[in-house]
Amino acid sequence: MDIFIKLSQFLLSLSLLIILHELGHFIPAKLFKTRVEKFYLFFDVKYSLLKKKIGETEYGIGWLPLGGYVKISGMIDESMDKEQMALPPQPWEFRSKPAWQRLIIMLGGVTVNFILAFIIYIGMAFAYGDTYIATSDMKDGLLIENKAMMNIGFKTGDKILAADGVKIPKFDNDITMKVIMAKQVLIERNGVEQTIKIPSDFVDQLSKHEKGPLMSIRMPFVVAAISEDSKNTALQPKDVVLTLNGQQAKYYDQAKAILESNKNKTIPATVLRDQKEVEVPVIVSNDGKLGIGVGGLSMSNLEKLGYYKVSKQEFGLLEAIPVGITKGKDQLVGYGKQLKMIFSPSTGAYKQVGGFKAIFDIFPNTWSWETFWNITALLSIMLGVMNLLPIPALDGGHVMFLLYEIVSGKKPSDKFLENAQLVGFVLLITLLLFANGNDIYKAIVGR
Known part of the structure; x- marks a missing residue:
């Protein structure tokens, strides 16, 4: 189907x-x-x-x-x-x-x-308006797990402020392409601004690593389901993990690192359950897992929990005209830059040129x-x-x-x-x- x-x-x-x-x-x-x-x-x-x-x-x-x-x-x-x-x-x-x-x-x-x-x-x-998270509202920055991104200096927790001097005021679907096509990116790390230079062959470097998003929103560690063979019966679906072994585990990436360092141990955890903090023991397997499914919170729930402030701007028909024109112009200029990269052999971007399968893969499995x-x-x-x-x-x-x-x-x-x-x-x-x-x-x- x-x-x-x-x-x-x-x-x-x-x-x-x-x-x-x-x-x-x-x-x-x-x-x-x-x-x-x-x-x-x-x-x-x-x-x-x-x-x-x-x-x-x-x-x-x-x-x-x-x-x-x-x-x-x-x-x-x-x-x-x-x-x-x-x-x-x-x-x-x-x-x-x-x-x-x-x-x-x-x-x-x-x-x-x-x-x-x-x-x-x-x-x-x-019809849809513009839903986004403002850069200023991303308190703890982005999740960076892409090896090519880490190799050139990006780290989890970074805020992307600008690309080639053009401010990036919000996190949206266009931010990845802006970073890829930039020569330098301004970030904020631990309250300090610094510049990361993007190599000319960065697209080629990306192709040499496993597929995955360059950056994404940091998500909380939320229990979606408990597997039948899991020993962690003290956990319940919809629990939001706050601490593990006395260490903050506000985000899933933090929790993964703590679990990895506590293999084959039973450690204390603090979870948010029905708006109350509850102390429970969790059993970590020899591969650093808990035997549970993770995820399941909508952006509105994340906003209620205080993780993000989701902004939505709606437009009347006359207001939508300049917004749509600006979006179209940005996409047109962006695609022109992509073509320039493709025809520049030093970037290695030509290796990523795709045909009908590449276009087919852009479409999602759900309508x-x-x-x-x-x-x-x-x-x-x-x-x-x-x-x-x-x-x-x-x-x-x-x-x-x-x-x-x-x-x-x-x-x-x-x-x-x-x-x-x-x-x-x-x-x-x-x-x-x-x-x-x-x-x-x-x-x-x-x-």
Whole structure:
């Protein structure tokens, strides 16, 4: 069932992005009276799963879920229809239209991608608001267990104050990427501010260690369940452990360290039970465990217990517009920085480039509309940026040649465009094989 939910989100998001992207080409093409021969979700290599011709356009669903396309008459594209291009130009063909109209048609897809992302972020701000923990309210800092983070100087208890001079006022989903892409990070440790430099190959260093969050909120040691073979019958579900062996165990990471140093011992513990502090003995096994399940408190319960102050800001529709635009702009700039890292060999970021499996893995096993829309907005930005790359066979390649034509007044020959399209297609296939090959390699080596 989990895999079905994950797959459903993946296909729904991918289909939505492809259809809207291609509509971005389709609509201006029709407005400029350019014939569109095909409009397809996924590729129909050899055959289609579903197709229906309406007017001059065949609409369908292909069997190969690697994207989608619109086939515009008189355009040199991935179809490489040389027979059509050998005939005299017709008024309804792409090649017969003024350069500015062709430019608008080619920019339509990425324009829709960017607009879609901003609309989603505005809608999310209006529907969900902004829930976060302010940096100033994180009394005891963050949990740092990632070895790569510890190797460059981070420690549990650190507060992340700024990245490259830009303040980080709250802990949210964006903080990890801000740290990864920074050159230096300002932290507060034991009340003292200090700077940690981020190595240029930090992304590569991360790939050499076990997967896991770079940083997370420190959680209390809460008993969720007692296993049947556990000897710790004095504990009860929902107990919040406060001390172990006379030492503070406010957070689970503190408790783990105490238990590790008291293997094969019975030690006293103080737990919070029904709002009262209770003294109980706990038996530590030879592997430093208690034989219990841990966790189970919501953020609201953590707030009631005094661990964190959870802030929530709600927005009206007009207020949500600038908030969503700012979010979209930040994600767009952030993805641009990621691409820069990928194309800089010294960072080693290219090793982490993933294909369809990497995208599939982003989606959770449980259905959450908030998560779904957040991922879809980010993928829309990624799709838009990637399509703008000046590679023949991508929208950006067509735009590059059209801009050359507009500036110089000279149109590249059909033969040149056909050769460029072929080169671009080979390059795209190479990049596709590399990205999905990375997925396979990481699946084999376990990273």
